[in-house]
Amino acid sequence: MTHPVDVHVGKRIRHRRWLVGxxxxxxAEHVGIKFQQIQKYETGANRVSASRLWDxxxxxxxxxxxxxxxxxxxxxxxxxxxxAIPADLMGDKEALDLIRSYYAIPEHQxxxxxxxxxxxxxxx
Numbered sequence: 001m002t003h004p005v006d007v008h009v010g011k012r013i014r015h016r017r018w019l020v021g022x023x024x025x026x027x028a029e030h031v032g033i034k035f036q037q038i039q040k041y042e043t044g045a046n047r048v049s050a051s052r053l054w055d056x057x058x059x060x061x062x063x064x065x066x067x068x069x070x071x072x073x074x075x076x077x078x079x080x081x082x083x084a085i086p087a088d089l090m091g092d093k094e095a096l097d098l099i100r101s102y103y104a105i106p107e108h109q110x111x112x113x114x115x116x117x118x119x120x121x122x123x124x
Contacts, residue, residue: 007044030059
């Protein structure tokens with residue numbers, strides 16, 4: 001049986017990997033394991049050891065604490081900002097591609113796009 005913490009950490013690994021545009025194979029090569037092991041980590045089927053999590057954090061350029069963010073709030077029943085978004089959004093490749101594209105836009109244009117989106121969402 002999978003432990004909720006292992007599932008949470010796995011989702012955070014997948015989320016960050018997709019945000020940086022890295023494949024499971026690329027992450028596995030950086031860490032020195034097979035991509036099937038990354039799959040098992042991401043589903044929570046296998047528990048990530050502390051040293052392996054350290055290597056994954058290094059490869060994904062985040063602190064180890066990143067993988068535990070939101071865990072306390074979800075345990076206490078509080079809704080975090082990420083949970084206010086539909087649960088499948090962070091697992092949606094199209095949404096993550098949109099985020100990557102957004103950050104590829106020069107900052108001054110990105111701010112204008114952000115303001116336009118905010119106005120449009122207020123009207124809806």
